[in-house]
Amino acid sequence: MVRIVNCRKYKEELPGLVAPPFPGPKGEDIFENISQQAWDDWLKHQTMLINEKRLNMMDLTARTYLNEQRERFLSGEKYDEAEGYIPPSE
Secondary structure (H helix, E strand, C coil): CCCEEEECCCCEEEEECCCCCCCCHHHHHHHHHCEHHHHHHHHHHHHHHHHHCCCCCCCHHHHHHHHHHHHHHHHCCCCCCCCCCCCCCC
């Protein structure tokens, strides 16, 4: 049975995640309020930010930056894009 959530990002009822993406209160909040579609979109955006901005995930500053961007992205706030990024044509 698919679990339905009221997605904070897309402001509509959508299928939710199967399990929290990570432990703790933030993971539970995402599990309860973010759809699978929004989470998948965030993972693609996160990968693009890491690659295009050449973020070193061993660096605490880079991880803090990604956490802030995740909160903005999933809340529907303005979030960073990679400068000059051109998505591949399909």
